Amino acid sequence: xxxxxxxxxxxxxxxxxxxxxxxxxxxxxxxxxxxxxxxxxxxxxxxxxxxxxxxxxxxxxxxxxxxxxxxxxxxxxxxxxxxxxxxxxxxxxxxxxxxxxxxxxxxxxxxxxxxxxxxxxxxxxxxxxxxxxxxxxxxxxxxxxxxxxxxxxxxxxxxxxxxxxxxxxxxxxxxxxxxxxxxxxxxxxxxxxxxxxxxxxxxxxxxxxxxxxxxxxxxxxxxxxxxxxxxxxxxxxxxxxxxxxxxxxxxxxxxxxxxxxxxxxxxxxxxxxxxxxxxxxxxxxxxxxxxxxxxxxxxxxxxxxx
Amino acid sequence: xxxxxxxxxxxxxxxxxxxxxxxxxxxxxxxxxxxxxxxxxxxxxxxxxxxxxxxxxxxxxxxxxxxxxxxxxxxxxxxxxxxxxxxxxxxxxxxxxxxxxxxxxxxxxxxxxxxxxxxxxxxxxxxxxxxxxxxxxxxxxxxxxxxxxxxxxxxxxxxxxxxxxxxxxxxxxxxxxxxxxxxxxxxxxxxxxxxxxxxxxxxxxxxxxxxxxxxxxxxxxxxxxxxxxxxxxxxxxxxxxxxxxxxxxxxxxxxxxxxxxxxxxxxxxxxxxxxxxxxxxxxxxxxxxxxxxxxxxxxxxxxxxxxxxxxxxxxxxxxxxxxxxxxxxxxxxxxxxxxxxxxxxxxxxxxxxxxxxxxxxxxxxxxxxxxxxxxxxxxxxxxxxxxxxxxxxxxxxxxxxxxxxxxxxxxxxxxxxxxxxxxxxxxxxxxxxxxxxxxxxxxxxxxxxxxxxxxxxxxxxxxxxxxxxxxxxxxxx
Numbered sequence: 001x002x003x004x005x006x007x008x009x010x011x012x013x014x015x016x017x018x019x020x021x022x023x024x025x026x027x028x029x030x031x032x033x034x035x036x037x038x039x040x041x042x043x044x045x046x047x048x049x050x051x052x053x054x055x056x057x058x059x060x061x062x063x064x065x066x067x068x069x070x071x072x073x074x075x076x077x078x079x080x081x082x083x084x085x086x087x088x089x090x091x092x093x094x095x096x097x098x099x100x101x102x103x104x105x106x107x108x109x110x111x112x113x114x115x116x117x118x119x120x121x122x123x124x125x126x127x128x129x130x131x132x133x134x135x136x137x138x139x140x141x142x143x144x145x146x147x148x149x150x151x152x153x154x155x156x157x158x159x160x161x162x163x164x165x166x167x168x169x170x171x172x173x174x175x176x177x178x179x180x181x182x183x184x185x186x187x188x189x190x191x192x193x194x195x196x197x198x199x200x201x202x203x204x205x206x207x208x209x210x211x212x213x214x215x216x217x218x219x220x221x222x223x224x225x226x227x228x229x230x231x232x233x234x235x236x237x238x239x240x241x242x243x244x245x246x247x248x249x250x251x252x253x254x255x256x257x258x259x260x261x262x263x264x265x266x267x268x269x270x271x272x273x274x275x276x277x278x279x280x281x282x283x284x285x286x287x288x289x290x291x292x293x294x295x296x297x298x299x300x301x302x303x304x305x306x
Numbered sequence: 307x308x309x310x311x312x313x314x315x316x317x318x319x320x321x322x323x324x325x326x327x328x329x330x331x332x333x334x335x336x337x338x339x340x341x342x343x344x345x346x347x348x349x350x351x352x353x354x355x356x357x358x359x360x361x362x363x364x365x366x367x368x369x370x371x372x373x374x375x376x377x378x379x380x381x382x383x384x385x386x387x388x389x390x391x392x393x394x395x396x397x398x399x400x401x402x403x404x405x406x407x408x409x410x411x412x413x414x415x416x417x418x419x420x421x422x423x424x425x426x427x428x429x430x431x432x433x434x435x436x437x438x439x440x441x442x443x444x445x446x447x448x449x450x451x452x453x454x455x456x457x458x459x460x461x462x463x464x465x466x467x468x469x470x471x472x473x474x475x476x477x478x479x480x481x482x483x484x485x486x487x488x489x490x491x492x493x494x495x496x497x498x499x500x501x502x503x504x505x506x507x508x509x510x511x512x513x514x515x516x517x518x519x520x521x522x523x524x525x526x527x528x529x530x531x532x533x534x535x536x537x538x539x540x541x542x543x544x545x546x547x548x549x550x551x552x553x554x555x556x557x558x559x560x561x562x563x564x565x566x567x568x569x570x571x572x573x574x575x576x577x578x579x580x581x582x583x584x585x586x587x588x589x590x591x592x593x594x595x596x597x598x599x600x601x602x603x604x605x606x607x608x609x610x611x612x613x614x615x616x617x618x619x620x621x622x623x624x625x626x627x628x629x630x631x632x633x634x635x636x637x638x639x640x641x642x643x644x645x646x647x648x649x650x651x652x653x654x655x656x657x658x659x660x661x662x663x664x665x666x667x668x669x670x671x672x673x674x675x676x677x678x679x680x681x682x683x684x685x686x687x688x689x690x691x692x693x694x695x696x697x698x699x700x701x702x703x704x705x706x707x708x709x710x711x712x713x714x715x716x717x718x719x720x721x722x723x724x725x726x727x728x729x730x731x732x733x734x735x736x737x738x739x740x741x742x743x744x745x746x747x748x749x750x751x752x753x754x755x756x757x758x759x760x761x762x763x764x765x766x767x768x769x770x771x772x773x774x775x776x777x778x779x780x781x782x783x
Binding site for chain 2: 025028029032035036056057058059077141142143144145160162163164165166167168250251252253254255256267270271272273275
């Protein structure tokens with residue numbers, strides 16, 4: 001009882017004690033991280049906010065009010081890029097989650113050594129350079145008859161496709177690339193969560209004669225809900241910020257069919273030097289991502305235990 | 307012990323922090339010559355920085371020698387060269403420019419000058435360059451380094467965007483390439499010629515008549531070299547009206563589609579990048595390729611030598627190729643106007659106004675790089691024509707193994723090179739670039755992929771041009 005009372009009413013630490021002994025050292029160590037955070041995260045965000053109201057010039061920017069925001073909302077390419085990004089996200093994130101989950105389930109029964117081997121194999125693309133991976137994929141999507149994917153299609157009598165050069169197939173090509181790579185992190189997180197499920201649940205289900213799919217549906221999926229929510233939210237955020245694949249594989253073409261919002265922001269900033277407009281678009285993207293994340297938490301996070 | 311650990315850890319943490327912060331500190335040259343000649347003495351010590359890509363194969367290997375030679379010429383000056391790859395040159399330079407601390411000199415294309423002028427980050431050297439320096443350069447390429455009244459650097463070379471043919475295949479197709487080199491060819495003649503270059507096996511094309519790199523932004527090179535020969539040498543005519551609304555523009559777009567529909571060019575052309583089409587040329591999959599630069603003759607020769615020596619680093623599946631320089635066809639009876647590329651050493655300024663002494667020193671360094679021995683060595687390596695008297699003089703003692711027919715063909719093309727247009731205001735130029743990036747390139751990609759018609763692309767460009775320049779600001783013919 002005495003311990004409980006102590007925990008409920010912790011003794012007040014005096015101001016002087018805060019700055020003495022371990023307290024002072026703690027503040028010193030926190031200060032380092034805080035300075036780094038302030039300089040490399042907070043300051044750029046605040047700067048971007050200020051620049052979004054300016055016409056940026058290295059020799060002196062000009063304040064132009066909400067013009068960058070107004071121009072962005074009037075820009076049809078911005079809305080097209082948002083649509084492209086939403087389509088890309090809708091096609092990649094759920095499938096990627098499903099594939100990661102399925103692979104994790106399949107790896108789970110293996111012994112530790114084999115499990116680790118599979119984890120390493122699936123994680124390898126995350127370690128490899130994105131540029132190197134893109135070169136490999138460009139080779140796969142070679143439009144001529146000698147292209148790897150086209151050679152595969154020719155076995156079925158299908159003519160060669162202009163994968164990245166046609167509006168009909170360019171987005172699908174990027175989606176296919178996402179489906180077939182970079183599941184390593186999700187697989188490892190799912191596997192860790194699967195290993196965390198108490199085996200007594202499975203034992204009880206076995207006693208009741210539950211099938212594999214019943215155990216999956218009634219035990220695994222509910223127990224993995226926090227993990228799934230985490231991967232879904234981070235997956236959507238990552239997908240909305242996608243830039244590298246479109247930049248390296250299609251450059252946003254053909255006819256802006258694969259221009260994602262991240263690529264548009266990059267182009268405005270580093271191609272046209274319209275840093276103000278790029279900053280405004282970045283902040284709009286932040287609001288969109290925050291809104292979607294909130295919706296996901298509201299509808300999927302109600303009965304999630306942390 | 308505990309206290310010692312705390313002190314040691316905090317020291318480590320703060321030293322890490324300080325190291326990080328040091329990287330954020332201002333560069334020594336940010337002030338545009340802060341080190342320069344503070345006493346106003348022209349002989350005071352100064353450092354000039356230059357950001358240079360691998361302009362030619364040997365260029366970056368010569369940096370140490372260049373720095374040494376420059377220092378021998380001007381003992382009080384230090385030339386500090388920072389190498390950059392072609393891939394990250396623009397991004398590196400743009401980052402430095404936008405941070406307000408660019409290098410004093412950077413090697414870029416003259417078409418990039420307007421965007422930096424618009425930012426106010428270029429240094430006008432009109433008054434600083436001496437008459438002797440100016441007189442050393444051929445007038446045509448020097449004009450490309452001007453915008454309005456200002457001169458913003460010195461040109462390194464002026465190259466023609468041409469086409470390149472495989473001599474054996476051209477002759478097999480009955481094309482009198484020597485006559486074409488001398489007298490040019492019309493679009494109709496070119497169309498028939500490349501049809502003859504196609505080789506088929508059943509329904510499969512084994513060799514195309516013509517392959518041009520058009521993937522991504524390279525599409526604009528293809529369009530640009532064609533429209534110059536169709537009476538539109540620049541985005542604006544002499545009255546500063548936007549030119550790509552002319553009916554001739556539509557005719558060129560129709561021609562682009564025709565060549566693919568004829569089967570002379572691959573239907574997947576929109577995905578063919580520069581590497582791919584060069585590979586297709588060396589492996590005998592196309593008779594003619596584009597765009598072609600003089601240096602490609604050198605590349606083909608080097609590959610031939612590797613094949614002869616059974617060197618494994620030769621392009622896989624390649625065949626010996628004799629590279630023939632060919633002009634771009636003309637359209638609708640218009641005069642030939644060669645598309646040229648002028649790259650050079652552009653002079654930048656920092657946030658602070660550079661001192662007169664530093665400015666003079668930067669000009670000395672830019673001239674050193676763009677003329678004499680340095681220019682002669684670089685241009686010979688590139689098979690590019692010399693554009694300075696001092697460069698020609700220095701090149702006399704150097705030998706270059708070039709096909710004389712190709713040399714003559716390039717000279718013919720340079721004789722009707724597209725003149726520079728420093729009269730086009732920076733803001734108009736910027737708007738034209740925006741139309742090119744936002745409408746012309748995306749629509750051209752769609753046209754090449756057969757997703758829109760030439761008429762649809764023409765209407766899209768015209769609508770955007772009217773929206774940007776107004777009905778009176780465009781060519782209506």
